[in-house]
Amino acid sequence: MTFQKEGLEELIERMESYLNEKKYVLAREAIVELEPIDIAYIMETLPEDTIPVVFRLLPKELAAEVFVELENDSQEKLIKGFSKAELKEVIDELYLDDAVDIIEEMPANVVKRILSTADPETRRDINNILQYPEDSTGSIMTTEYIDLKSTMTVEDALKKIRRVGQDMETINVMYVVDADRHLLGFVSIRTVLLSDENDTMEEIMDTGVISASTLDDQEMTARKFEKYDFLTMPVVDKENRLVGIVTIDDALDVLVEETTEDIERMAAISPSYKPYLNTSVIETVKSRIPWLLLLMVSATFTGQIISSFEDALASVTILTAYIPMLMDTGGNSGSQASVTIIRGISLDEISMKDIGKVVWKEMRVAVIVGAILAACNFAKLMLVDRLLFHNPITVAVALVICLTLVFTVFAAKLVGCTLPIFAKGLGFDPAVMASPFITTIVDAISLLIYFEFATTLLHI
Amino acid sequence: MTFQKEGLEELIERMESYLNEKKYVLAREAIVELEPIDIAYIMETLPEDTIPVVFRLLPKELAAEVFVELENDSQEKLIKGFSKAELKEVIDELYLDDAVDIIEEMPANVVKRILSTADPETRRDINNILQYPEDSTGSIMTTEYIDLKSTMTVEDALKKIRRVGQDMETINVMYVVDADRHLLGFVSIRTVLLSDENDTMEEIMDTGVISASTLDDQEMTARKFEKYDFLTMPVVDKENRLVGIVTIDDALDVLVEETTEDIERMAAISPSYKPYLNTSVIETVKSRIPWLLLLMVSATFTGQIISSFEDALASVTILTAYIPMLMDTGGNSGSQASVTIIRGISLDEISMKDIGKVVWKEMRVAVIVGAILAACNFAKLMLVDRLLFHNPITVAVALVICLTLVFTVFAAKLVGCTLPIFAKGLGFDPAVMASPFITTIVDAISLLIYFEFATTLLHI
Numbered sequence: 001m002t003f004q005k006e007g008l009e010e011l012i013e014r015m016e017s018y019l020n021e022k023k024y025v026l027a028r029e030a031i032v033e034l035e036p037i038d039i040a041y042i043m044e045t046l047p048e049d050t051i052p053v054v055f056r057l058l059p060k061e062l063a064a065e066v067f068v069e070l071e072n073d074s075q076e077k078l079i080k081g082f083s084k085a086e087l088k089e090v091i092d093e094l095y096l097d098d099a100v101d102i103i104e105e106m107p108a109n110v111v112k113r114i115l116s117t118a119d120p121e122t123r124r125d126i127n128n129i130l131q132y133p134e135d136s137t138g139s140i141m142t143t144e145y146i147d148l149k150s151t152m153t154v155e156d157a158l159k160k161i162r163r164v165g166q167d168m169e170t171i172n173v174m175y176v177v178d179a180d181r182h183l184l185g186f187v188s189i190r191t192v193l194l195s196d197e198n199d200t201m202e203e204i205m206d207t208g209v210i211s212a213s214t215l216d217d218q219e220m221t222a223r224k225f226e227k228y229d230f231l232t233m234p235v236v237d238k239e240n241r242l243v244g245i246v247t248i249d250d251a252l253d254v255l256v257e258e259t260t261e262d263i264e265r266m267a268a269i270s271p272s273y274k275p276y277l278n279t280s281v282i283e284t285v286k287s288r289i290p291w292l293l294l295l296m297v298s299a300t301f302t303g304q305i306i307s308s309f310e311d312a313l314a315s316v317t318i319l320t321a322y323i324p325m326l327m328d329t330g331g332n333s334g335s336q337a338s339v340t341i342i343r344g345i346s347l348d349e350i351s352m353k354d355i356g357k358v359v360w361k362e363m364r365v366a367v368i369v370g371a372i373l374a375a376c377n378f379a380k381l382m383l384v385d386r387l388l389f390h391n392p393i394t395v396a397v398a399l400v401i402c403l404t405l406v407f408t409v410f411a412a413k414l415v416g417c418t419l420p421i422f423a424k425g426l427g428f429d430p431a432v433m434a435s436p437f438i439t440t441i442v443d444a445i446s447l448l449i450y451f452e453f454a455t456t457l458l459h460i
Numbered sequence: 461m462t463f464q465k466e467g468l469e470e471l472i473e474r475m476e477s478y479l480n481e482k483k484y485v486l487a488r489e490a491i492v493e494l495e496p497i498d499i500a501y502i503m504e505t506l507p508e509d510t511i512p513v514v515f516r517l518l519p520k521e522l523a524a525e526v527f528v529e530l531e532n533d534s535q536e537k538l539i540k541g542f543s544k545a546e547l548k549e550v551i552d553e554l555y556l557d558d559a560v561d562i563i564e565e566m567p568a569n570v571v572k573r574i575l576s577t578a579d580p581e582t583r584r585d586i587n588n589i590l591q592y593p594e595d596s597t598g599s600i601m602t603t604e605y606i607d608l609k610s611t612m613t614v615e616d617a618l619k620k621i622r623r624v625g626q627d628m629e630t631i632n633v634m635y636v637v638d639a640d641r642h643l644l645g646f647v648s649i650r651t652v653l654l655s656d657e658n659d660t661m662e663e664i665m666d667t668g669v670i671s672a673s674t675l676d677d678q679e680m681t682a683r684k685f686e687k688y689d690f691l692t693m694p695v696v697d698k699e700n701r702l703v704g705i706v707t708i709d710d711a712l713d714v715l716v717e718e719t720t721e722d723i724e725r726m727a728a729i730s731p732s733y734k735p736y737l738n739t740s741v742i743e744t745v746k747s748r749i750p751w752l753l754l755l756m757v758s759a760t761f762t763g764q765i766i767s768s769f770e771d772a773l774a775s776v777t778i779l780t781a782y783i784p785m786l787m788d789t790g791g792n793s794g795s796q797a798s799v800t801i802i803r804g805i806s807l808d809e810i811s812m813k814d815i816g817k818v819v820w821k822e823m824r825v826a827v828i829v830g831a832i833l834a835a836c837n838f839a840k841l842m843l844v845d846r847l848l849f850h851n852p853i854t855v856a857v858a859l860v861i862c863l864t865l866v867f868t869v870f871a872a873k874l875v876g877c878t879l880p881i882f883a884k885g886l887g888f889d890p891a892v893m894a895s896p897f898i899t900t901i902v903d904a905i906s907l908l909i910y911f912e913f914a915t916t917l918l919h920i
Binding site for chain 2: 033034035037158161162165171172189190193194207208210225226227228229231248249252253255256259260262263264266267268269275276277281282284285288289291292293295296297299300302303304306307310313314317318320321322323324325327328329331332333335336339340341343344347349350354357358361364365368369372373376377380384385389391436439440443447
């Protein structure tokens with residue numbers, strides 16, 4: 001069954017009446033077959049004080065899965081209300097990487113409580129993962145994978161899978177290591193099932209294994225999943241020893257998060273990592289105001305340029321009317337180039353060494369685009385603005401406007417395509433170089449070109 | 461091993477000399493352990509006439525995997541050069557959904573050739589998938605999955621898995637159907653391996669299965685993968701009969717493609733679906749020029765507004781200098797709101813019913829942001845522009861500019877947050893409503909507000 005939100009809302013009403021009438025068996029039956037994220041949504045929508053009640057109705061394993069999907073403040077409240085035994089039960093059922101994610105979001109006293117109830121081995125693993133820098137591959141890996149010694153036979157391997165498989169995040173692919181835990185290769189469960197019982201892992205493994213290093217940037221690792229269509233990827237330390245795996249669901253979350261970050265940066269917003277409706281007004285203001293202030297102040301330059309050409313504008317007043325069009329067209333041309341390049345860099349399609357190719361291409365695009373825009377604009381100026389609206393447009397004025405258009409588009413495309421690549425080369429996030437900054441720079445350039453042509457061609 | 465592009469480039473040189481010296485065994489050994497996409501990259505980088513040579517060095521199964529990763533024109537050339545037997549071998553080795561993807565990109569005569577060599581069953585399956593509309597879930601599904609009858613025992617199931625598993629895209633999750641192929645539930649390979657030999661599928665299956673329908677939009681289906689962390693999802697027809705599965709690698713490709721499309725639309729570019737460096741100059745021009753023309757023409761309004769207030773501008777010339785700042789700040793404020801909302805809609809966090817919440821939030825954000833910007837700008841106008849740059853700014857002029865700022869930000873946020881939601885409600889792509897369009901609308905609004913305040917407060 002697919003649940004549309006409408007279906008869920010009916011169910012929520014039903015749940016509410018079950019809970020009011022204390023019909024807990026019915027309440028349990030109504031949700032126990034649903035996906036964890038849908039149960040979490042239902043719990044968050046029900047009155048707040050019913051969260052612990054519903055949570056305790058769920059079977060142990062499902063309860064842990066639902067716990068992962070709850071919002072942080074609901075998790076925190078639940079943890080605070082748990083008995084020590086209850087907390088231990090939930091923590092033991094969690095996959096290690098989920099436990100780490102939750103711990104990273106909790107206040108210090110809650111973290112202490114969680115760590116004190118976890119068994120020593122789990123605690124060690126959690127602390128181990130917590131020490132990796134944020135955004136590193138180590139911080140998103142899990143240590144719950146199956147590793148097989150290269151000397152094991154298929155029979156041994158199947159025994160081990162049956163024994164420990166239940167607690168592991170995946171058994172689709174298992175990694176083969178030597179006695180010192182160096183990564184040698186991988187075998188899929190399919191290969192194991194289809195091989196002879198006496199074959200060793202060394203004989204059946206695939207040695208072309210691509211791994212990530214604990215300190216690799218998490219986005220780089222996630223992009224490898226996209227490129228290679230992996231479901232899991234092994235993580236190794238500096239000595240090529242296997243220390244964990246990353247699973248595709250976490251890689252997918254990283255990709256979505258990093259893309260949202262890129263999009264926000266391109267729109268001059270500081271990334272927030274929270275759904276829009278869950279962010280407070282103050283948080284939203286904070287993420288937006290610094291950029292607006294910066295861009296507002298940098299518009300001082302354009303203002304100064306206009307001020308210094310005041311006399312020219314006063315003598316041919318119609319010129320002022322075309323400032324917005326020239327600025328907007330410049331800004332749009334520039335951001336078309338910058339956004340395309342920034343996305344290309346994100347998707348690993350464009351790197352520093354392609355700068356020559358990119359510039360050459362954008363120059364040709366700019367010439368064609370500029371020429372078409374100028375021609376259309378010339379026709380529009382002479383036919384619409386002059387004949388229809390009776391604006392005082394001479395051929396010379398039209399020429400000034402159209403020549404400015406050509407040069408502005410050229411400059412805008414050039415600035416738009418090079419700035420993101422330079423930013424990347426210097427180690428900055430190219431997305432920050434997108435539309436708003438480029439607009440400000442292109443505004444200034446287009447005004448300077450405009451007034452240069454005006455003073456030369458109109459002799460003012 | 462992880463191959464950085466540097467490592468690959470050395471390898472390519474080595475390959476080139478092997479091929480020149482006809483050392484085919486060494487050439488084969490140098491690449492046979494690599495990932496298919498890396499082999500494809502090497503082949504595309506080597507001289508064009510070596511592609512068929514290298515291709516024929518690869519083992520059959522790997523060759524098919526590499527084939528999928530090649531660019532369309534290389535695929536086409538290979539297919540045209542294949543003998544009938546060779547073509548059949550490649551097509552038989554391909555996963556069905558990959559075969560369909562390739563066929564969708566090939567010219568008609570090549571498609572005919574492929575279909576005529578495929579065996580009747582494959583041909584029927586391919587034609588079946590080809591009939592689903594582009595962008596539908598049916599068009600990205602594969603029919604190579606394992607379905608198990610509900611009455612089968614674990615022993616029967618394992619036998620079937622061993623028998624047909626080799627040709628299937630995944631055996632991680634298998635779907636349980638009744639005699640009429642209605643979807644009942646799923647079992648994971650893990651559950652099968654850990655269950656008793658005599659248990660039936662009906663006893664061990666999980667019935668909480670979430671499926672997609674063949675005609676569902678592919679992006680909607682892909683978002684479900686992200687939400688539920690699935691690796692595969694069953695696809696059913698109108699009668700809930702199982703007809704195929706979608707795998708996460710295809711879902712991930714859909715997500716990346718749709719996000720790129722969103723980003724391009726937001727920057728006023730028509731989506732191209734091709735990597736930047738593979739697009740010709742003319743294609744790039746075509747994807748950019750229509751929007752630039754449209755936005756250029758729509759700037760006529762702003763021009764007309766300025767023209768009609770020419771006298772006011774002539775009497776207080778300093779007002780002109782602040783037009784760019786007001787327009788840019790309005791545009792940036794508006795696109796901050798619109799981009800946030802568009803991303804929220806894409807991620808399914810915001811829908812039509814949230815419009816009240818969104819507007820109320822943006823109004824409060826706008827008031828705070830507007831007040832801060834106005835205060836900072838007032839200080840800057842009086843201290844920097846007036847005292848430092850000696851611009852003729854009176855308190856009244858500063859007031860006009862700052863009041864305009866407050867109202868412009870308010871209007872921009874309101875337009876920015878509502879337009880995308882309305883667009884979505886009307887069935888348009890909200891991304892088209894992003895920055896450039898909103899900028900044009902906000903430009904006009906901000907100029908009208910500016911001149912209204914100017915004429916009223918400065919009595920001109």
